[in-house]
Amino acid sequence: MTKKSRVPAGSLGKSDANSRVCLRGWVNRRRDHGDLVFIDLRDRSGITQVVFDAQFLPSPELLERAKELRSEFVLEVEGEVILREKEAINPDLKTGEIEVRATGLEILNRAETPPFPIEDEVRASEDLRLKYRYLDLRRPEMTRNFILRSDVTYRVRQLLHAEGFLEVETPILTKSTPEGARDFLVPSRIHRGKFYALPQSPQLFKQLLMVSGLERYYQIARCFRDEDLRADRQPEFTQIDLELSFPDEEDIYELIEKLFVAVFPPNGIPCEAPFRRMKYAEAMERYGIDRPDTRFGLELSTLDASASPSEILKKAQIVKGFAVPGGAGFARKRLDDLEFQAKNLGAGGLIWIKLDASLPGGWNSNAKKVLNEETIAAFRGKLQAADGSLLLVVAGKEKSVNDTLSTLRAQIGREEKLIPEGRYDFLWVTDFPLLEWHEDDGRWYATHHPFTSPKPEDLDYLETDPGRVRARAYDVVLNGMELGGGSIRIHRQDVQSRIFSRLGIGPEEAREKFGFLLDAFRYGAPPHGGLALGLDRMLMILAKAGSIRDVIAFPKTASGTCLMTESPGPVASDQLTELGIQIRPPQAGS
């Protein structure tokens, strides 16, 4: 018996009329009219209506079998494609002009009633969807996300291959490194008491591949970070990771812009190169964040509070704010909520000022004591605020002021629907500081990572004024989301050692943790640099998904578990014994 060749259900149309076809797929829905039974048959490509019509069936037994069909049964249907009568055409269905009149039916597998209906309009809660993920992925909108994901990685590989990049795999079992995120550890059986770490990124390996002379490397690389999750963060995620030898920043910008142009427009999102550029300092001043959403206004300004009657305001490290046009009409409850949030975000407080000509004095505020006419005038002038505006002002340390205002700005932008639909602002953020000071443990940390090259002209501030050293680092930002980042790396052993020492990593520790890298740099390391893109976040935007989970086939919950496999799970005690591991009960008070 020869195998019948199968046709994708979603591909059928008028031009297939009168042809005999074989379909294989799932029962999406059944409509039983007695001697007439309709089945919507679904496969990856789409849906086609199959009709079992007593008038046309070769045997009555076939109708009996059609009546047995239930949701999600797996079928093979043979039949003839026929044009539907004009009145019977379904304009909502891609294949709605035709139907398949069945002449043969084989039930390949029966199915229990699924715990939730397989349809686009999600009615099931997310935990149920995650538990039965294989059913969730049957829903066409989810299937579509993975078709998209595959399309994107295909285009990326195609472009990078054409640009002379080699796809190279790097180890998943590797070495724990200081700095950065918490590592996932894997105990070694052979070397009792020692651990591998899963890579936070292939950073060091790709640099070593440059020393190897591969010149252009890329990888669609899984990365692991043992930190708490968010709507756009998973403990394992995928980066498009790349590195090249002898580049400058412009080479990287050009390459990534080319890559985005190859990926976004074919998937319906406009993307024009070259992208706008903004220096880190400007982004922080105008938006209070290093990944500004430039699709809407509400820009921040530093304000002059020198005329304030309040010492607190006058002595604050910085006073910044922004104006919400029309915001003078905000309800008191909403202002209280904003104030509550500001405090939760680490601000000492939030000053709101309503500019309303009909009020006595023309304004009102929750902080009249610290304000006077002169201060209001200064704020208002700087923010160019018209009557009817709401001013939101925060004073304090620069970091908390910026954190608070940038979050409030994003929130109000969303709530007031100031973000234009269909707009996509690609942006390079450049000139990051190389180092940042951490108050809690009183030391400098690498803003990007410890292998980022300082700007040569700033190198000598490294010892005298470390905060002033700028890095040859860049981020690519889309609509306020960091899609990726990278840098030109250090390729000289002496500069790398100076950075380590600035970070408080002494020669001994540097040798222990990164000896292989420092050794490699002694044998002719080319200048090199690269970038990594968050593939999942890119797909989130391309798929217009609300969560990173919708573009990852088998994601974890917010608490890092998998509801389908129930991982993480316990292991047998002899597995632990073999590894020399003993589980301690949680200590009281620890």
Place this chain on the structure above:
RNA sequence: GGGGUCGUAGUUCAGUUGGUUAGAACGCAGGCCUGUCACGUCUGAGGUCGCGGGUUCGAGUCCCGUCGGCCCCGCCA
């Protein structure tokens, strides 16, 4: 670690001031139906109100604890 929110039938939800037998829609099972496409129609089954404790004559409802989902802060070079 902290804040917010949700948890009631297979699913999505409603459930008043604490009060009789916890409801609806969809789904499911059986019957009828030849042009449906969210088919229609008749009948029926289906509940550990997340879990544990407490208050009370009486708890889905109030209190305490706990578990789980989601969002945010911290964290994520």
